[in-house]
Amino acid sequence: xxxxxxxxxxxxxxxxxxxxxxxxxxxxxxxxxxxxxxxxxxxxxxxxxxxxxxxxxxxxxxxxxxxxxxxxxxxxxxxxxxxxxxxxxxxxxxxxxxxxxxxxxxxxxxxxxxxxxxxxxxxxxxxxxxxxxxxxxxxxxxxxxxxxxxxxxxxxxxxxxxxxxxxxxxxxxxxxxxxxxxxxxxxxxxxxxxxxxxxxxxxxxxxxxxxxxxxxxxxxxxxx
Ligand SMILES: Cc1cc2nc3c(=O)[nH]c(=O)nc-3n(C[C@H](O)[C@H](O)[C@H](O)COP(=O)(O)OP(=O)(O)OC[C@H]3O[C@@H](n4cnc5c(N)ncnc54)[C@H](O)[C@@H]3O)c2cc1C
Numbered sequence: 001x002x003x004x005x006x007x008x009x010x011x012x013x014x015x016x017x018x019x020x021x022x023x024x025x026x027x028x029x030x031x032x033x034x035x036x037x038x039x040x041x042x043x044x045x046x047x048x049x050x051x052x053x054x055x056x057x058x059x060x061x062x063x064x065x066x067x068x069x070x071x072x073x074x075x076x077x078x079x080x081x082x083x084x085x086x087x088x089x090x091x092x093x094x095x096x097x098x099x100x101x102x103x104x105x106x107x108x109x110x111x112x113x114x115x116x117x118x119x120x121x122x123x124x125x126x127x128x129x130x131x132x133x134x135x136x137x138x139x140x141x142x143x144x145x146x147x148x149x150x151x152x153x154x155x156x157x158x159x160x161x162x163x164x165x166x167x168x169x170x171x172x173x174x175x176x177x178x179x180x181x182x183x184x185x186x187x188x189x190x191x192x193x194x195x196x197x198x199x200x201x202x203x204x205x206x207x208x209x210x211x212x213x214x215x216x217x218x219x220x221x222x223x224x
Contacts, residue, residue: 009090012064016094016108019061023052024104031103043185052107053140060084061108063138064091065115066122076127081118082138083109109138113146113182117193133191145184148195150177163196 005013030048038044056062063083086094098104105111114137121134136142149155153162163176174194183189 005093006090008086009093012061012084012086012090013093013097015059016061016097019056019059020097020101020104023055024101024107027052028101043187045186045188046103049103049106053109056108057140062140063109063118064094065110066119067091072123074123076125076130078127079122079130079134081122081134109140113193114144117144117146117191120193136190141188142190143183143186143188145181145189145192146195147178147181147184147192149180151179152177158195159197161195161197163194165194165196 027048031046034046034048035042038046061084063081064086066081066083066085067087068085069077095105095110098108098110118134118137121130121137125134133142133144137144147163148158148161150160150162153160155161161176163174163178165172165174174196176194176196178194181192184192
């Protein structure tokens, strides 16, 4: 197996490391001070992160994560995703650097669960869904959530999921209880990908699905 670093990977790794040293590490005291002021109201937009996001975007250090198109035909292949779009292997060493500072991933628009959610929207969304959710996520203007884990079942196995979804006229009703939902407390969180199960056990354990749901109603979040 070839573990050499490609020229592309080297170039971005060096630029990210320099940006971390020059802008992100020196901003840690300011970030901590802003978080202290927010206190229990921590689910707010942090100003220093917004300023760093603008700098990283201007420097072309943005959206590293989207792996190249696999060649499959998707529902829509017209949307152009803007960003560096490294392969997973190229991105891996950059992700290692970002992990050194808690808020660094958000600065480069590479934070979970937005990265995975953007990939799902890019691969499987319609053009309308992409314009509504993927574009503002890609631009770092909104946040998203991924709702899989449930309090009553071992949630690492998707076929255990108990949340149900039913069509009701021209919309769907989702019934279930989720927890450990990163990002849902963020005031900019506008979309959630919800995992639900089609069948009641033990009839079948083979059909877990996910669906996008717009976050339009007030919600409560328990800080952790
Ligand atoms: C910081 C943080 C952020 C998170 N953010 C999110 C989020 O945004 N959205 C979200 O949905 N979840 C989130 N989670 C939840 C996390 O993804 C879940 O903890 C995970 O899905 C595992 O589910 P569980 O806790 O129910 O553990 P379980 O499913 O009970 O698994 C516990 C262990 O048992 C093993 N196991 C389970 N069933 C079996 C089996 N049948 N046979 C053998 N081994 C088994 C598993 O492999 C695992 O090692 C977050 C968790 C953390 C800590």
